[in-house]
Amino acid sequence: xxxxxxxxxxxxxxxxxxxxxxxxxxxxxxxxxxxxxxxxxxxxxxxxxxxxxxxxxxxxxxxxxxxxxxxxxxxxxxxxxxxxxxxxxxxxxxxxxxxxxxxxxxxxxxxxxxxxxxxxxxxxxxxxxxxxxxxxxxxxxxxxxxxxxxxxxxxxxxxxxxxxxxxxxxxxxxxxxxxxxxxxxxxxxxxxxxxxxxxxxxxxxxxxxxxxxxxxxxxxxxxxxxxxxxxxxxxxxxxx
Numbered sequence: 027x028x029x030x031x032x033x034x035x036x037x038x039x040x041x042x043x044x045x046x047x048x049x050x051x052x053x054x055x056x057x058x059x060x061x062x063x064x065x066x067x068x069x070x071x072x073x074x075x076x077x078x079x080x081x082x083x084x085x086x087x088x089x090x091x092x093x094x095x096x097x098x099x100x101x102x103x104x105x106x107x108x109x110x111x112x113x114x115x116x117x118x119x120x121x122x123x124x125x126x127x128x129x130x131x132x133x134x135x136x137x138x139x140x141x142x143x144x145x146x147x148x149x150x151x152x153x154x155x156x157x158x159x160x161x162x163x164x165x166x167x168x169x170x171x172x173x174x175x176x177x178x179x180x181x182x183x184x185x186x187x188x189x190x191x192x193x194x195x196x197x198x199x200x201x202x203x204x205x206x207x208x209x210x211x212x213x214x215x216x217x218x219x220x221x222x223x224x225x226x227x228x229x230x231x232x233x234x235x236x237x238x239x240x241x242x243x244x245x246x247x248x249x250x251x252x253x254x255x256x257x258x259x260x261x262x263x264x265x266x
Contacts, residue, residue, distance in 0.1 A: 027186065028264040029195040031056040031202045043255050049264050054183050056202040061087045061171045068093040073142045077102045081145040082109045084171040102128050124228065124249045125154045133161050147173040149201050153230060175205050179213065187218045193264040194223040196254060203234045223263045225254055
């Protein structure tokens, strides 16, 4: 069994792909989102960084996305680009696969003196801002939605862990990893999960697991779903 820790709406494609390859899956959201209702200003001279699908969804729910149709936009992730275009945004200057690549672009001679706004959650990629500060880039955060961590696991999932039915876990974010580590300590099931095969979207996502001495941690070659599926298939764990 492969545990998927993303919210249900974002897990559907991954579940379908794994099930079509005879993998047994279990989905339990480790976090959820709420979207702000406040107005968001859009300045023609500003450059807006969209780091996630939820940054777009928040503006859509709040009926603010139309303001950004001609804005200077930088997208992190192909899926973010697709939803921006579908929402009517026309001026996508650049799309990168991850935050690290985005920093390189922003630090280029053409852009480094521009002013940027990072449209984000209350939970952000702090590594991104640490590096941006070192490079003296002008990037300010604008929180437009909230990420809420779960406080407990379902009894069903705890039971699966104790019976060692879960063979692998997929993590797309460092937040979900930190929630996982907190909860396995809360329920005293570390010994039940120490030998799990853990599949991570990036090195940054995997970092807390390695620090916690998990030794079966695998990192996708590219930060996308296709690469995650390939990683799981290569390990050949969790099949029905």
